[in-house]
Amino acid sequence: QVQLVESGGELVQPGGSLRLSCAASGRTFSNYPMAWFRQAPGKEREFVAASRWIGGAAYTPYYADSVKGRFTISRDNASKNSVSLQMNSLKLEDTAVYYCAASSTRGLLSSFMSHEGKYDYWGQGTQVTVSS
Secondary structure, eight states: OEEEEEEEEEEEEEEETTEEEEEEESSSSTTTOOEEEEEOTTSSEEEEEEOOOOOOTTTEEEOOEEEEEEEEEEOOOSSSSEEEEEEOOOGOOOOOEEEEEESSSSTTTTTGTTTTTGGOEEEEEEEEOOOO
């Protein structure tokens, strides 16, 4: 049984930083896309960042415009079966439940990396609250 478990969400002040982690179990996702989405109260879930394997130990990142330059997605160097999201310069509008997702399509096209329908496995989410 595949499981994705997120951790790291908490209350943080504007301008602060947080690091979210997602650990996968039940199968290996090292050569498959993994991503972060978020859902703010009263809004639809939206893409945040994704990581796509491009060969060897290399991954290419994708970011929503709203987080570009502030957030960084990375894979665990050892297992590659986990994904992290380093969030800096947090804003009030970053408040949301953050979900980890993994796709079973190894060759997912770049243009689909932000499409939540292309991800087959989801975590339960972790709450990030940015407030003063």
